[in-house]
Amino acid sequence: MRFIEEFRDPHRARVLLARIEQLAAQLPRRRPLQLMEVCGGHTHAIFRYGIEQLLPRNIELVHGPGCPVCVLPMGRVDDCVALAEHPNVIFTTFGDAMRVPGSRKSLLQARADGADVRMVYSPEDALKIARDNPAREVVFFALGFETTMPSTALTVLRALEEGIDNFSVFCNHITIIPTIKAILDSPDIRLDGFLGPGHVSMVIGSAPYEFICHHYRKPLVIAGFEPLDILHSIYLLLCQLVEGRCEVENQYRRVVAAGGNDAALQAVARVFELREFFEWRGLGSIDHSGVRLRGEFAHFDAERRFSVPNLKIADPKSCQCGEVLKGAIKPWQCKVFGSACTPKTPLGSLMVSSEGACAAVHSYGRLDLIRARELREESA
């Protein structure tokens, strides 16, 4: 495990933190710097290692839209439940998608009510269930960014090759670039730079982010997921900002190649095509931000194979997931954070997955809030 321990070395962390401190002191003091980590994996690591509280006070981390479970609209969850409740369907899903609330119920509740919902670790597992149950229809709930898209694509190709005709995919895959663009176009945005997603970049490479530097003049550093990766990436971003540079840098070179992964990209291009628009929870409709199966794979497309309600369900009015996702407010500034919306009773999906900003703050990060409250009580 030395490969991991090296990226959690306290001495190196202290050196990096000292350098970050020096650079932060050179920044203009008009307002705190806002750096967005796009990926939910980063959000999780930042809270797990308490990284935010180690940073200088004039650096704020904004927890972006990179948790695919968190940005899933309620109507799509309702569609999943409808598919799962079909009497002949075995509905297969990744674990953390099971708790996302729909307007009626979650997949966990649907299972408790009798639906055959099974947790899988990969689409290959779902295909195996289809092989083993030829008389049943097996639907795989495909979601995630470019990270998980290739494995879905390869599984569909495998199903085609093997002639498995009781397998289909409910496709909710989304793409990262239009989403970042939508965030940058948002009028209430005031971000200064990005920690780019490591796993997505492993597939797409670094070139697709260039427009962020050229058009929006914001630097981006592709970051790994270990605590030192994150600190190092913040340091690289600060270097750029202090030196007045604006580039795409790749901190996660041990995994991410500049050109991405050709084989994965080819499989994705073969199986998927862009949807004109896709609905995001908290962010609304974003053009060309989702994919669906191409016509030649219609047989494997659960949306064409079954009828799903496909209703748009508005987010609960009290939820401010969108503002949190864009960094306009902090999770605890949301009107319902910790009261009506908790990990036990999530209203917004940011409270569902441990990668969601609200769930992460609620589970890991309340220490500061509790201490602040205690101090206030002491002084009162």
Add this chain to the structure above:
Amino acid sequence: MNDTLSERDTGRLARGQPARGRVDLSHGSGGRAMRELVDAVFLSAFGQPQAAELEDQARIALAELAKVGDRLAFTTDSYVVDPLFFPGGDIGALAVNGTVNDLAVGGAVPLQLSCAVIIEEGFALADLLRIAASMARAAARAGVRIVTGDTKVVPRGAADKLFINTSGIGVIPAGVQVAAAQARPGDRILVNNFIGDHGVAILSARDDLALQVPVKSDTRPLHGLVRALLDACPVHCLRDATRGGLATVLNEFAESAGVAMFLDEVTLPVHDEVRGVSEILGLDPLYYANEGVLVAVVPGEHAERALAAMRAHPAGANAVMIGEVAEAPAGRVVMRSAFGGERIVDMLVGEQLPRIC
């Protein structure tokens, strides 16, 4: 299938050979078939004279209990683990050790157990024999007797293969007083062993996870270790970190006593294999079930002596100090990372679900 064990099966059992039959509904009927099953499987494995009397209850001499201490401890637990056999153990060993440990962490000397089984129709007799033998071995290792029991057979589909309930009685020696509410600021937190092994062994034994992890369940009796610890120094709290893991136990201590529990991440004993699986699946070793992990909270001034006593016992050879008790934030468990960051370790909401990527 006949309405009794087949003659071939009983013959095989008499010769100490594996049986090939399956349990059917007649084995739960209360009639001859059930009697034969109980004789062939449970009595031949457990083999105690009291159980052989086959009364509806075990009869326990109070004078014998009174010799050991001044309070009776009584506990019950049901075991529904899937799969039934996993690296390092099986449901039978788990059912005995789990109940022994539930008694032990109250400071009790475990003495006698009951064993109730709910068997799904069609369950392989050979597996039942294997599990009964494992229970007998675990009971012998822990020095407890299985003195009463019950057998039910339910139609196929009404239960998942086999469920076991074990209840146990033990006696708490005079003067022994451990309770979650006794944790005090300044106390130290100790564990006897690596965490997460059992949870990962179960995960890796399930067919749906294509991960080969060389980790074994840590199921074992802990009362000997508890005894050694109680003999060495005053102990404020004791608990075995089963379902919900270390995080849940510490949260229960913190809430009961109204104190804060601070953990040092670098000192947490986690095998590399367990850490690796957790990284891949996005799960936290703090929440995995354990079956042989004892969490002890002892006064700060006695911590070193407690640690030495634990390490001197075979079940505590890997014992380490993992943190301390503080005043604030009251009711919270806080993890300190290697480079100074702090985060709350909360109770889990529902079960741990693997992350998508």
